Amino acid sequence: xxxxxxxxxxxxxxxxxxxxxxxxxxxxxxxxxxxxxxxxxxxxxxxxxxxxxxxxxxxxxxxxxxxxxxxxxxxxxxxxxxxxxxxxxxxxxxxxxxxxxxxxxxxxxxxxxxxxxxxxxxxxxxxxxxxxxxxxxxxxxxxxxxxxxxxxxxxxxxxxxxxxxxxxxxxxxxxxxxxxxxxxxxxxxxxxxxxxxxxxxxxxxxxxxxxxxxxxxxxxxxxxxxxxxxxxxxxxxxxxxxxxxxxxxxxxxxxxxxxxxxxxxxxxxxxxxxxxxxxxxxxxxxxxxxxxxxxxxxxxxxxxxxxxxxxxxxxxxxxxxxxxxxxxxxxxxxxxxxxxxxxx
Amino acid sequence: xxxxxxxxxxxxxxxxxxxxxxxxxxxxxxxxxxxxxxxxxxxxxxxxxxxxxxxxxxxxxxxxxxxxxxxxxxxxxxxxxxxxxxxxxxxxxxxxxxxxxxxxxxxxxxxxxxxxxxxxxxxxxxxxxxxxxxxxxxxxxxxxxxxxxxxxxxxxxxxxxxxxxxxxxxxxxxxxxxxxxxxxxxxxxxxxxxxxxxxxxxxxxxxxxxxxxxxxxxxxxxxxxxxxxxxxxxxxxxxxxxxxxxxxxxxxxxxxxxxxxxxxxxxxxxxxxxxxxxxxxxxxxxxxxxxxxxxxxxxxxxxxxxxxxxxxxxxxxxxx
Numbered sequence: 001x002x003x004x005x006x007x008x009x010x011x012x013x014x015x016x017x018x019x020x021x022x023x024x025x026x027x028x029x030x031x032x033x034x035x036x037x038x039x040x041x042x043x044x045x046x047x048x049x050x051x052x053x054x055x056x057x058x059x060x061x062x063x064x065x066x067x068x069x070x071x072x073x074x075x076x077x078x079x080x081x082x083x084x085x086x087x088x089x090x091x092x093x094x095x096x097x098x099x100x101x102x103x104x105x106x107x108x109x110x111x112x113x114x115x116x117x118x119x120x121x122x123x124x125x126x127x128x129x130x131x132x133x134x135x136x137x138x139x140x141x142x143x144x145x146x147x148x149x150x151x152x153x154x155x156x157x158x159x160x161x162x163x164x165x166x167x168x169x170x171x172x173x174x175x176x177x178x179x180x181x182x183x184x185x186x187x188x189x190x191x192x193x194x195x196x197x198x199x200x201x202x203x204x205x206x207x208x209x210x211x212x213x214x215x216x217x218x219x220x221x222x223x224x225x226x227x228x229x230x231x232x233x234x235x236x237x238x239x240x241x242x243x244x245x246x247x248x249x250x251x252x253x254x255x256x257x258x259x260x261x262x263x264x265x266x267x268x269x270x271x272x273x274x275x276x277x278x279x280x281x282x283x284x285x286x287x288x289x290x291x292x293x294x295x296x297x298x299x300x301x302x303x304x305x306x307x308x309x310x311x312x313x314x315x316x317x318x319x320x321x322x323x324x325x326x327x328x329x330x331x332x333x334x335x336x337x338x339x340x341x342x343x344x
Numbered sequence: 345x346x347x348x349x350x351x352x353x354x355x356x357x358x359x360x361x362x363x364x365x366x367x368x369x370x371x372x373x374x375x376x377x378x379x380x381x382x383x384x385x386x387x388x389x390x391x392x393x394x395x396x397x398x399x400x401x402x403x404x405x406x407x408x409x410x411x412x413x414x415x416x417x418x419x420x421x422x423x424x425x426x427x428x429x430x431x432x433x434x435x436x437x438x439x440x441x442x443x444x445x446x447x448x449x450x451x452x453x454x455x456x457x458x459x460x461x462x463x464x465x466x467x468x469x470x471x472x473x474x475x476x477x478x479x480x481x482x483x484x485x486x487x488x489x490x491x492x493x494x495x496x497x498x499x500x501x502x503x504x505x506x507x508x509x510x511x512x513x514x515x516x517x518x519x520x521x522x523x524x525x526x527x528x529x530x531x532x533x534x535x536x537x538x539x540x541x542x543x544x545x546x547x548x549x550x551x552x553x554x555x556x557x558x559x560x561x562x563x564x565x566x567x568x569x570x571x572x573x574x575x576x577x578x579x580x581x582x583x584x585x586x587x588x589x590x591x592x593x594x595x596x597x598x599x600x601x602x603x604x605x606x607x608x609x610x611x612x613x614x615x616x617x618x619x620x621x622x623x624x625x626x627x628x629x630x631x632x633x634x635x636x637x638x639x640x641x642x643x644x645x646x647x648x649x650x651x652x653x654x655x656x657x658x659x660x661x662x663x664x
Contacts, residue, residue, distance in 0.1 A: 004402075155401075159401070159421075160436070161420075161421035161422070161434075161435070161436055162420055162421050164422070164435065164436065165418070165419070165420060165421045165422030165435060166419070166420060166421075290408065290419065293407055293408050293419070294403045294404075294407070294408065294419055294420050296407075297380075297403070297404035297406075297407040298397065298398075298401070298402045298403040298404055298420070299380075299397045299402040299404070300402055301397070301399070301400075301401060301402040304399075304400055304401050304402065305399040305400050305441050305443045305444045306400065306441065307400070307423075307434045307436075307437040307439065307440065307441050307444070308437040308438075308439055309434075309436040309437040310400075310421075310436075310437075313401070
């Protein structure tokens with residue numbers, strides 16, 4: 001069967017490529033993303049950098065035997081060294097420095113996640129929004145490898161109808177209309193969760209959700225639960241691997257509103273925060289399971305049959321177009337699904 | 345490149361499931377004719393088959409969809425569709441969009457099999473399938489079933505049965521079957537032959553009648569010394585490369601249960617061996633539009649001419 005999507009995986013924007021913890025103090029990781037091979041390394045100063053995986057000299061894979069030397073990555077084959085900008089700085093032969101260059105992706109590390117900016121080289125990397133970090137507890141990290149596309153994951157944030165059918169939320173009330181601002185998209189909802197947060201036996205819960213997506217690889221949801229005095233932050237990072245494969249990473253962390261002062265109270269508060277974070281992450285995994293099942297099997301319809309009350313799916317899709325390069329989705333559909341099935 | 349000079353999807357009736365695979369209220373996915381399909385049995389017992397992707401936002405109804413009364417609800421946004429594929433409810437909207445419709449397939453359920461009708465031009469069925477009265481009748485066994493997914497064209501199975509010469513080479517028959525009569529009428533192609541085959545070590549003369557109803561459904565009647573059986577052989581194209589082949593057999597029960605048990609095991613072994621001899625040949629062979637035939641080859645040209653009526657595009661280039 002042909003591809004379920006009329007667009008490819010060469011997306012532009014910030015995408016998670018690893019957890020910070022995977023890299024250790026200095027280290028090299030191999031990653032497949034955007035249909036290509038990459039290496040991610042941490043130099044001795046602690047800075048992280050992603051480079052294309054193949055050495056431009058004779059094609060060795062830098063991630064299989066490559067070593068970190070200072071701030072550079074040394075190729076296992078002939079020992080050529082590349083700096084964080086991807087330029088070859090030295091060869092073991094001495095002599096003149098060859099004018100070799102590897103593609104380097106702008107790389108940053110935040111909240112325990114390594115993110116890279118992928119896109120056409122002439123596109124400058126726009127900044128991800130700053131988020132208030134100080135008050136949150138330690139995040140819980142989760143990941144899934146699924147068969148889907150990042151656009152499908154982010155589309156759910158504006159899909160009002162699925163909140164009740166998939167998640168059993170009632171009384172969806174948009175707090176803020178969906179707003180787009182360059183690569184950013186914001187929306188806010190108030191919903192009633194029929195299944196409580198901590199298991200099927202807990203009581204229905206009013207939640208306010210503030211969603212901000214930045215590109216198709218980063219979506220941050222801030223959930224406020226007045227009854228428990230809780231602020232939960234969940235960031236979802238879908239990264240395309242190749243074809244229809246996707247790495248879906250998510251971090252969950254939270255802040256408790258109430259709490260007494262004092263040192264002993266602070267320790268108790270930290271433990272409680274940790275405990276509730278783990279429970280919230282489990283709740284999120286439970287919420288995500290039916291979504292994943294749908295994503296893995298659904299098709300992307302170019303002309304969806306929308307009904308009133310559906311949420312601004314069309315506006316979302318127009319917004320999403322900016323993240324495809326000239327090779328991808330150049331305004332025209334490539335595959336027509338469903339209808340194409342019958343034709344030999 | 346396709347190995348065959350005609351479309352992989354001929355018109356006619358094709359098996360999509362066995363009746364016992366769909367209990368009331370059950371939803372199952374299926375793949376046929378290059379499409380994802382959803383099957384479900386509604387509260388009133390009727391089986392419905394429809395294209396699987398919801399016209400709303402593309403979710404696959406077979407993965408997590410649920411039956412409500414005689415309708416199916418999409419797992420993604422809860423839109424409900426009736427057996428004809430029409431949307432009957434959007435949970436959050438009173439106005440149903442006019443384009444909200446799923447393509448639904450013509451379904452027949454008989455002899456413990458669920459059939460769908462395929463026509464490349466969307467015409468209604470040109471013929472109905474006859475019943476096999478022995479299925480479910482007292483004194484006859486339950487289904488003995490076999491299935492394979494084979495990389496070939498659906499027409500190869502039809503050619504195989506009239507290809508009398510391959511029986512002693514591929515299946516080690518002592519003598520090739522003798523063809524007695526050939527009865528070709530519209531969508532029906534009936535071959536009557538006798539063959540000699542060892543059944544449990546004893547050489548037996550057996551009467552075989554094979555009837556094709558289009559290219560998707562074959563009924564076979566085999567009567568030989570200790571064995572009397574009816575077979576429903578069905579072939580359904582999965583996609584442009586693969587065919588699902590299913591065989592369902594009922595045999596006349598003997599009053600001696602031990603004999604039934606032995607017969608059952610003998611048949612299971614025999615049929616599996618027969619197919620395992622054929623499959624590698626089918627998967628690797630080419631379809632020759634102009635085969636080199638000799639007089640004792642069996643009516644291969646006749647079955648090709650008969651089969652050409654099931655292709656809408658009439659693409660068979662010079663059928664022998």
